[in-house]
Amino acid sequence: MTIGTRPTLPRTFRRAALPLGAYYAVTLALPIANGATHSGGAFVTHAIVVFVLPLLMIALFCAVHRAAQVLARVARSILPAARSRERLRKRATAIEYARAGE
Amino acid sequence: MKAKLCLVAVAALVIWGMKRHYSDAGADDLWWILSPTSRVVAAVTGTAFVAVPSEGFVSRERMFVIEKSCAGINFLVAAFGMLVVALLHRVRSGVSGLSVLAVCFSAGYLAAVVVNATRITIAMWLADRSTTLPALTSAQVHRLEGIAVYFAGLVLLCELARRVDRRMGLIGRMA
Numbered sequence: 001m002t003i004g005t006r007p008t009l010p011r012t013f014r015r016a017a018l019p020l021g022a023y024y025a026v027t028l029a030l031p032i033a034n035g036a037t038h039s040g041g042a043f044v045t046h047a048i049v050v051f052v053l054p055l056l057m058i059a060l061f062c063a064v065h066r067a068a069q070v071l072a073r074v075a076r077s078i079l080p081a082a083r084s085r086e087r088l089r090k091r092a093t094a095i096e097y098a099r100a101g102e
Numbered sequence: 103m104k105a106k107l108c109l110v111a112v113a114a115l116v117i118w119g120m121k122r123h124y125s126d127a128g129a130d131d132l133w134w135i136l137s138p139t140s141r142v143v144a145a146v147t148g149t150a151f152v153a154v155p156s157e158g159f160v161s162r163e164r165m166f167v168i169e170k171s172c173a174g175i176n177f178l179v180a181a182f183g184m185l186v187v188a189l190l191h192r193v194r195s196g197v198s199g200l201s202v203l204a205v206c207f208s209a210g211y212l213a214a215v216v217v218n219a220t221r222i223t224i225a226m227w228l229a230d231r232s233t234t235l236p237a238l239t240s241a242q243v244h245r246l247e248g249i250a251v252y253f254a255g256l257v258l259l260c261e262l263a264r265r266v267d268r269r270m271g272l273i274g275r276m277a
Contacts (some may be wrong), residue, residue, distance in 0.1 A: 023252065
């Protein structure tokens with residue numbers, strides 16, 4: 001699920017609406033239309049799990065993606081110092097090679 | 103518009119037919135989906151499955167049966183319906199409608215075999231480690247795993263279909 005750069009919760013839900021709708025249609029709507037609710041509490045318990053788990057999965061995906069973004073931002077803010085040192089070292093090596101060539 | 107309505111009607115008929123076939127069928131009637139699924143599971147897990155009439159595909163060594171309820175027909179129905187909705191905008195004539203229908207059914211069938219085999223493989227792995235989750239019964243773990251794998255499979259299939267659709271649109275515009 002790639003949702004641009006910032007998968008906010010509403011945006012992710014909109015993006016997952018089609019698979020979510022298809023899943024609910026087959027696992028909840030069709031059995032209810034066939035009278036599964038008359039079979040008692042077992043179906044209701046099953047239906048609650050079927051309804052809640054995909055929503056939790058979407059929320060979890062968003063949370064993990066957000067955490068990864070925050071970590072990447074922290075890494076980017078820490079890394080510039082190290083990156084500029086590495087750049088200086090490479091430039092010095094290049095100058096040394098150029099002088100050796102002369 | 104007329105072609106799109108026709109496609110929706112035919113798709114609804116196909117879904118109704120699949121559900122009807124599933125409710126009446128025994129394990130022997132579902133060989134067309136149980137057989138490839140059991141072969142994929144056997145290839146991944148290295149477990150040998152034997153076809154047993156009216157039972158399904160049995161692994162005596164792992165005490166595991168791939169039976170009618172493991173066929174993944176509900177996933178196939180959901181995947182097919184979802185793909186038809188996702189690709190409906192491509193229908194412009196009867197011929198394009200038929201090709202969309204064929205693509206949706208083939209992709210749904212392929213996805214059903216792969217996702218169902220994944221679900222069964224994970225279920226076999228979990229069955230060997232049932233003591234690691236003491237708060238839940240093995241039936242509850244099996245149910246949660248089924249919901250998670252099927253929903254994740256649908257989301258991935260939808261994303262794949264959108265990407266392919268976008269790429270096909272780009273190719274069409276370039277040509």
